[in-house]
Amino acid sequence: MTQASNLSISPDTFAQWLQDGAELAVVDIRAPRDIAYYGSPLFGKNVPEDVLLDQIGLYVPRKVIRTVLVDGGDDSAETFARILQGQGWTGTVALEGGFPGWVNGPHAHLSFDIPGNDFTRAVRDERGTPAFTVQELAIAREKGEDVIVIDTRTVPEFTRDHVPGAVNIPGAELLLHVSDVVPSASTHIVVSCAGLPRAILGAQTLIDAGLVNRVSYLEDGTAAWRRAGWELETGATRVYGPVTEGGRAFGRDHAARFETKTRFPDIDLATARNWAEDKDRTTYLLDVRTPEEYAAEHLEGTLPAEGGQLLGLSSRTIATRGARLVLIDDADGVRAATVAHWLSRRNFEIAILHHAFARADKKAEALA
Structure with a gap:
């Protein structure tokens, strides 16, 4: 447990904590606008300064847990560590040098969470998740092949832009709704997102759940569609609807097939x-x-x-x-x-x- 007089730790100590296997909380207190891709390469939980004191208990339920606050290099984390220690959060310290010091130091290759792209690429490589390019999709559509695109992002993300004709079913909802939007067992399901992570996991979810359909992920999703010079569709054009009893039964049956x-x-x-x-x-x-x-x-x-x-x-x-x-x-x-x-x-x-x-x-x- 960190003593109340100790307000900060060095990057060397933090690196040791990241690797020792004990419980460890990491809170990135920078403003959301200052964070790229969920705070890469460290990937700590973002709880901005303006809500930190009100919300810390939601994300770090036990006050004695080693909790490292990471700021933007302005030493504000130490100020908040002092306040929180005074309120009983005895395990809270600041990271010396903040985020800039970490990314420019010798331990920047270490992260609190597994980066989404790294995680999903490992899944793809291990499981051999099939890919489908935007060019292949365009050709399949021109030939009138039985193919459907399912976008697994959130509804707001889908509404902003998506591959034309796609149907929106967020990743965790897939097994509840896929049977209601896919025309038949012979339909080729192509799972899309803005890039790779959620498309790969969505496609592999359907495969792991034992769907008989051909399933692929759309290589680089909307980003690839845009690079090809084609316009994306906007609006909540085709969003999943209420769960049907058939969808529930299908979801229960196929979720039970997960090897986990x-x-x-x-x-x-x-x-x-x-x-x-x-x-x-x-x-x-x-x-x-x-x-x-x-x-x-x-x-x-x-x-x-x-x-x-x-x-x-x-x-x-x-x-x-x-x-x-x-x-x-x-x-x-x-x-x-x-x-x-x-x-x-x-x-x-x-x-x-x-x-x-x-x-x-x-x-x-x-x-x-």
């Missing part, structure tokens, strides 16, 4: 609460449903953690390495199973909590 299924115990709410109060281990209660569902109804003390956003970069939400995760979903648990399938590769201990949330379609109302 048996690794994750189902727990009840009382167990989840007890884990969250454990003074010797950090536990996150993460609601992996859509933001609209979370806003309409959620369990007290849980964090909104849209499943598709957790798949490729866990530090979007999880600030403590080595923490235990409880993934909260509805009674079907399809999204939690999908997220667990990928987060397990990041060495988290994972359990799943099914809860009978109301099934009113708040998403459709929010998008109307």
Whole structure:
């Protein structure tokens, strides 16, 4: 535990902490506008200075955990470390030199989280995920082949721009909706995003779940489409709709086919609460449903953690390495199973909590 008189640590000490396997929280306190690709190459959880004191408890639930604040090189992290130590966050320190000192030092190759591109490329190389180029897609369409493009980004990202004709189904929602948007078992499914990460994980999710369809990811997604000199489509043109009973059944059946299924115990709410109060281990209660569902109804003390956003970069939400995760979903648990399938590769201990949330379609109302 860091003593109250120690407000900062050296990059050398931080490098040791990143590699020792014990619980460690890393919080990047810079403004979002100053952060490129979720704070690469360090990939700490971003909690900006203006909300840090109010939100630190959400992301670092246990005050004694070693918590490293990283600033933009202006020494503000030390000021906040002093304040937080005074409020009982005895494990909180600042990183000397901040983010600039880290990226220009000898340890910049170390990161708090596995970069999304590195993670998904490793998945692709290991599993042989098939690729499909934008040129191949254009030719297939010209020939009238049975092909559909599914964009696995969030609805706002899809609305901004997407490959013309694509249907939007965020990554964790795939197995719940794919049977309702894909015409037949002979349809070639091409999964797209803005580049590689979510397209690769989306395609491999469908493959791992045992779909009989031919499945590929679109190489470089919208970026490749733009480089080819073609215009992207804008607006929420074709967004997934309410879950059907057929979609639920399809999702449950195919999620059960994940080879990782048996690794994750189902727990009840009382167990989840007890884990969250454990003074010797950090536990996150993460609601992996859509933001609209979370806003309409959620369990007290849980964090909104849209499943598709957790798949490729866990530090979007999880600030403590080595923490235990409880993934909260509805009674079907399809999204939690999908997220667990990928987060397990990041060495988290994972359990799943099914809860009978109301099934009113708040998403459709929010998008109307």
